[in-house]
Amino acid sequence: MSAPERIPPRSMTALAMSAELLAEGELTVRGRIREASNAALYCTVSHNGREATCIYKPVAGERPLWDFPDGNLARREVAAYEVSEATGWGLVPPTVLRDGPYGEGMCQLWIEVTPGAELLALVDAEEPEPGWKAIVFAEVGDGQSALLVHADDERLRRLSVLDAVINNADRKGGHLLPDAEGHLYGIDHGVTFNVENKLRTLLWGWAGEPLTGEAVDVLKGLKETLAPSGALAVRLADLVTAAELDATRARVDDLLASGKHPEPSGEWPAIPWPPV
Template identity: 50%
Template structure:
């Protein structure tokens, strides 16, 4: 498998597929033995492709050591790895399960984030840049532009229930970098989001390619999920998040949840910041 932005620089070994929804997956990535097999060459921070094995079960995973992170002036607190784990915890508390099992643990290059690898359906991208005549029926058009030859091009994404839920989660976690290559259509037909290192800031920084539902109501599943998250945040989830993000960021997360539950619609882009990541994939 090679999804945009996830090219691996080493040949993969065969392993039985462990699905993200498998109850044993979180224990596997948390306690399994890591063996580095290659590097994701398109990543801006050190991102290693690994095998993880435990009790006769083997899978593939991504390992991002804190030692390989570049400092970001606007995300000075905690670690990018910790923010990835925090996003997984929010997704799980919401019952959405749109982030693959993710843990903070030790590895060959020190502490970092380990996340189960998601195999995807070949040729089944959920986000794309296409000529206007090539946009599939029902897809949401986000941005009109021109390609490197000067021809019209459309940034577009599927009107898929899983993508819609992921877009709703992005509003809650204040995702500052939802690229097209971060939206995966798994072989289990579920939608997953990856690469959440710059999320959960106190200031509004939502940058995403998933703007296709501006002003439309949130799905009922998302509304119920955010009610669950709000409740969990006042209990164990808040304590778990405090290990990875600041108290102010937890408070801001609670504020975004309250705002969406009061007015459950997809927001419009702001005018104070760039609202589509660059590059978009």
């Protein structure tokens, strides 16, 4: 028997094949990611001679949250992928909702991270060097503090726009996955799409700055496809509540009206904990 064909991570054809494989393939659990706050199972998925590695998060393994409906985090992960695909930026790995060994859950393509890609750093300085953006001063022990910075990277800037649209309440450093081909993915989008403003992120470096022309064009496209009869609105209607879909439209409208990256509201902790 020949070895199964492994799906490479990035080309558009490969990504389309990956989504189909995730949805239709046979899931085999290989292990568990123990540091995850909800059940996250490391799996292989195979179908018609093709195979890929993925993460399967069953709804049955979700911990209840006071500010999100029970059993709904997996759908929000899929909704974040749908919005990412609508932007054309491809910032979220292929993600589907499907049945698995432990019931319904989300299934997402595993991304191999490139070691040494510097996106975050702690620096002993008052201001960041060129090519970096300041986030916050952080305590590093013995009464000392250092400046936490993130790279002034267009990939991160795009991700900050996506997070503002989906109202991501948990953009940590560990959720940033650069691959060997130079593409950057964001993962762990279970706490998104809340009606209330809950944006918590490490990507505040552009707060208050004008959006790029590219971002404005993308937001205009989202506004169109989020209209009640738009293709994205139809897909999201099965994944988030009607009120949350309306709030997503409002966030897109607000971004277009201001023409700027959002700033911390002061009503909600701006930085997730732990940040990395």
